[in-house]
Amino acid sequence: MSKEVYEEFNQPIYRQQLANGLTLQMMPMTGYHKTYASYTTDFGSIDNYFVPYGKQDPIKVPDGIAHFLEHKMFEKSDHDAFDLFGKLGADSNAFTSFTQTSYLFSTTSHVHESLDVLLDFVQEPYFTEQTVNKEQGIIGQEIKMYEDDASWRLYLGILGNLYPHDPMHIDIAGTVESISKITPEYLMETYKTFYQPSNMNLVLAGNLNPDEIVNWVTQNQNQRQFLPAIKPNRIFNLNDPTAHDVIPFRSLTMDVARPKVIVGLRGIEMPGDGRERLRYKLAIDLLLDVLFDDTSDNYLRLYNNEILDDSFAYNLEMQRDFYFAYFSSDTDQMERFADEVIAILESADQQIDAARTRFNEIKNAEIGRLTGLLDSPEAVANHYGGKFFDGANLMDEIRELRLINLDDLYDVAKRFIVSQGISVFQIIPQHR
Numbered sequence: 001m002s003k004e005v006y007e008e009f010n011q012p013i014y015r016q017q018l019a020n021g022l023t024l025q026m027m028p029m030t031g032y033h034k035t036y037a038s039y040t041t042d043f044g045s046i047d048n049y050f051v052p053y054g055k056q057d058p059i060k061v062p063d064g065i066a067h068f069l070e071h072k073m074f075e076k077s078d079h080d081a082f083d084l085f086g087k088l089g090a091d092s093n094a095f096t097s098f099t100q101t102s103y104l105f106s107t108t109s110h111v112h113e114s115l116d117v118l119l120d121f122v123q124e125p126y127f128t129e130q131t132v133n134k135e136q137g138i139i140g141q142e143i144k145m146y147e148d149d150a151s152w153r154l155y156l157g158i159l160g161n162l163y164p165h166d167p168m169h170i171d172i173a174g175t176v177e178s179i180s181k182i183t184p185e186y187l188m189e190t191y192k193t194f195y196q197p198s199n200m201n202l203v204l205a206g207n208l209n210p211d212e213i214v215n216w217v218t219q220n221q222n223q224r225q226f227l228p229a230i231k232p233n234r235i236f237n238l239n240d241p242t243a244h245d246v247i248p249f250r251s252l253t254m255d256v257a258r259p260k261v262i263v264g265l266r267g268i269e270m271p272g273d274g275r276e277r278l279r280y281k282l283a284i285d286l287l288l289d290v291l292f293d294d295t296s297d298n299y300l301r302l303y304n305n306e307i308l309d310d311s312f313a314y315n316l317e318m319q320r321d322f323y324f325a326y327f328s329s330d331t332d333q334m335e336r337f338a339d340e341v342i343a344i345l346e347s348a349d350q351q352i353d354a355a356r357t358r359f360n361e362i363k364n365a366e367i368g369r370l371t372g373l374l375d376s377p378e379a380v381a382n383h384y385g386g387k388f389f390d391g392a393n394l395m396d397e398i399r400e401l402r403l404i405n406l407d408d409l410y411d412v413a414k415r416f417i418v419s420q421g422i423s424v425f426q427i428i429p430q431h432r
Helices: 065-073 081-087 111-122 129-147 150-162 184-194 210-222 274-292 297-304 334-346 348-354 356-373 377-382 394-403 406-416
Strands: 002-006 011-017 023-028 035-041 049-051 091-096 101-107 200-206 249-254 260-266 313-319 322-330 422-429
Touching: 011 210, 023 210, 023 377, 035 111, 035 377, 049 184, 065 091, 065 101, 065 129, 065 184, 081 091, 081 111, 101 111, 101 377, 111 210, 129 150, 129 184, 150 249, 150 260, 150 322, 150 422, 200 377, 260 334, 274 297, 274 313, 274 322, 274 334, 274 348, 274 356, 274 394, 274 406, 297 334, 334 348, 334 422, 348 356, 348 406, 356 394, 356 406
Parallel strands: 023 200, 249 422
Antiparallel strands: 002 011, 011 023, 035 101, 035 200, 091 101, 260 322, 260 422, 313 322
């Protein structure tokens, strides 16, 4: 087991890779009672075209199968994993994103037993025609519910503009039609391909003893037999890496009280090295804060002119193979909002010049925010970057953030903000 001490935080990180390929990362936090665990596979909703484990020909599985599989993993022939966690006094959950699926628990006692439950239910698949049919009905209702959620439709709308021919524009849960095609055979093919220990990592933070954790996990894993590790062969290529397939504008009419608008910006150039990707992402985050945070001249001007309000939000999402930013608000001035946001983005160099004196304040504020997250076992575990960011953790993010300077902002603005990557999506009230 390796140990790295982050002296500036007086905090060690312990790492261990087991014989079956499972990667463990552990951060003991002195004085804490809670232990939080995140068990993640490098598999998400966009991984729907791949070569199954042990085979040669690729298959296309139904959209939404990663999310469906997440739901199904909890249910076994004679029990539900949620009930086992509940009996131990542990809270459990799971989520699926475009590129990963994570299973979580937090507890203040029975860490060993909770860890066994986590490993056991994720590594013991149980699929039958009856349980799959039942889950199709449950998830189908969930999909229909989100169809009435205007904020979710706004988000999916801009993804449909930015990636019209790529799987990112499809709801992570799939569609009612696509999940109706999921079978136990599809689920097992997918499980065997992506739920190999070598494609997974286990991160724990809080009240823990690293030696105990490694011993417990090793004991659990030694009770099982695993197939030989084979790197998943996923087949993913952007329809147009230059982003010339981006749809500039679309709109949707819904029963909403106020108009909603979102501006999307699709990234084109993806750095190849994991830590370079992390620094690139952090620099873009700072750039967006310089341009749009609520202390900026841009925000105050647009707010005072009632072009945006407190619903305004912006965010950068960077995952394996793609990244994008979005800027949204409820507003009666949809066209003006979009024009102003695009103008700010396209004049980023001048905007950075004007905000030169604010840069260190914004950077220090972000360092302070991330440092504050070190008090949260959940944040520590969920910030683990996995393979995409070369195993970076929250403390690595803070270290990288400290190195970013104003020149980095000019560089990422030039690389990220390209005209063909910009798009607008509106939701218009029915009464208009």
